[in-house]
Amino acid sequence: MSVLRRPLRPGVGPAAEPGVKPGVGLGEVADPEQRALARTRWSISLRVAAVMTAVVVFIGAVVFGVLLLAQRGDAEREVRWAVTHGEAGNPPGCVWLLVRHEGEITGTPNPPPGFPRTTVLDQVAADGQAVLERLHRNNTDYTVLTQRRGSDVVQAVYDERFQIAARASLLLALAVAELVALVAAGIAGFVLARRAIAPLGDVLRRQRRFIADASHELRTPLTQLHTRAQLLARRVDGAAAAPQLATELQRLVAGTRQLNDVVDDLLLSAQLGAAPQEFTTVDLMALAGEVVASEDARAQTIGLTITLRRGPGRHLVAGVPSALRRVISALVDNAIAHTPPGGEIVITVDLPSPDAVRLSVRDNGVGFDPADAERIFERFARGSTGRGRRFGLGLALVREVVQGHQGRIMARGQLGTGAEFTVLLPADRRAPTIPTRREPEAVRLPASPVPTAPPAPRTPRQRAARRG
Template sequence: MSHGTSVPEARLLRRTALAAGLQSALAVAITVGVLCGVSVLMVLRSQEAEQSTMLTTTVERTDDVTDPPAGVWLAIERGGRLDIGPGLPPGALDRGAIAATEADGASRTSDISVQHGEYRTLTQRRGDEVVQAVLDLRPAHVERGRLLKALLVTGTVGLVLAAAAGVWSGRRALVPLATALSLQRRFVADAGHELRTPLTLLSTRAQLLQRHAANTPLKSEVDELVSDTRQLTDILEDLLLAADPRQDHPHERVDLTSVVRDAVSAARPAATEQGVDLDLADSAPAPVAGAAVALRRAVTALLDNALRHARSSVTIAVHPSAKHVTLTVTDDGPGIDPAIMPTLFARFASGPAEVTGRRRYGLGLALVSEITARHGGTVSAQNAPTGGAVLRLTLPTGADQR
């Protein structure tokens, strides 16, 4: 375990390295399997060619049943008399092929399996006689078995070595990445710890101010200030959770309509200051499976993006269905530059607003895309026919997770 890497991260590193090793072994197994198949096929074809050549040569050039090559027996039928070479295994002779070739003159090849072995025969007419050569296939089978055994041994050794090399190289390749991720998580954790203290103080002071303003005209504004400090704390916790991929993100039943309503309420002061009208269409409850704080961040980012580019109005609507809930945010701004549409939800993507007067984009929509992906949903954008932009966020209801 390297310095700066925690025990859980070391375990994750080992699992990842093992997975890399198994993937390497799988790749080698496929490669070895293909090569073995090709090798065996080539050997089989070579053996068949040699066997065919030996049988043909024996039939055409051997005149005496006692003089065939080793491993080959000869039978010659002349005028109804059948001469059989010495030592021919019982059952290896194909008498039917001899009779058929004598009748029609056609050459025949056949394979015969008996209890003590396998044989291949070639039967041909040669002048006024019929000749049949019988070849013992056992040497070919022995050679094939040796080849398969050698391929199996070398393939197994190759798989083991490939797996070991994959684990070793994968671990070496992942160590710098794991160290960098560890430093990143440590920075996020330290930053979160440092931010908690001022947020706690801010929340405490806001609550004290709330008590003093209980019977004053500032009560509603102070109440909203207390609510905002709580939301900041929740957002910080959600950011810390999102930064650690080892943690499971908690999901609960969240009413997206209620989340949108709260986000719109928080955005109204900014909208009023900019002279933009926020219009939230009436919607029925729209439950989804997710984290309320993260969804609030996504909705807030969509509203912020719309307010920065709207001329006079932003329309928000929630459309629940059996399997999905769709949130649409429509503004009457200049619309989306087609040139940046493909990278609209990428980090740091932006349009040349200072040149064209069109909208600009930074991290907001990228965060919306990441949060949506964590919830198993999708986000898209398009230009409205009447002008302005329409951003659409779709989330699964998660009804099967209840």
């Protein structure tokens, strides 16, 4: 693994690999708020459908239970009437009458297999107690009543196959009604949920537009203020000024930089929910080099060392360059804010697998409680460690951008030993193969660029030739 300390030149290396055309639609930054609204719509739809389904099931169960009780009551009335008044030669429909008279059994011809029940006839003949049974035989149900009639014992057998068919038809009708009700409830729930959540989505869009407009309006004057503060600070440093004035000017420069960071975060937050942005092929190592070059001077004033390490291979991902640059900038800024003077920040870009690119930012600063590894990515979360006020929006936006690029971010840390943030992004394998030069094992260059010599003046002959 090659090691680069303070990249070759500030701003060297474009974000996109040479030869790759920008604007290729490889994806778009996902909008967590829109995903949350979509989940809410589906949740409301499913709940409405579940409630309607439960209501239809309850009504169907009540109807089926009432029908079952009514059919059993009808069967009992049929066998009781047949036992009391029926004739074996002319019984009611679906009823067989079997009569035991002086030890002989006669009755309706062709009774179902298994009838008459002689043991029950003997029992009733002996004790005189009527016996009502419900039996399942011959793939159907029977209601059987055995009772005395004078000196005879009569057994009435009622076949419930038509009642069973009626119940099956009812179940089929209830199933169809349940399916129709489920579909109708789902559609109605989705429409109602969409109408109910539409005002919320409109409010979120208005909020994003306001944030974007306000950020754009604030960005220009803040940039001008920051530039003027820097120029004034340089003039004061070069002149004999009071140390207190120089300190206050440095604080002014730091304050304007923090305001610019906040505006950038707000603008990025609004852009995440705006129109989809087309992905391009981005060199993550080049972006990391640009960020390190821009933060090098600030790190030196604090007394920090920033080391950029590059693993072998091409570190290309599909994404939005400005958003990914803000991810790296926010992680480096977080490390600078939580690392004391004399500390070191190590940024590593490598390939843990052929299908992924990994960026890690590690420091040996104050660290954080491992229990806060997830909470630190919440919006406006702030810890009790570190220098200065923390705005708590950067890491939340970092996670949103990383997730929008189909990646993930993890944080590890211990109090007093430092922290490490690791970003895993899918490698862009559709980028063309471009030969790359081999990086030196270690390169050390000054933080500020070396001024170049002015061009040599032209001779009179050269000026005359140019005019001609």
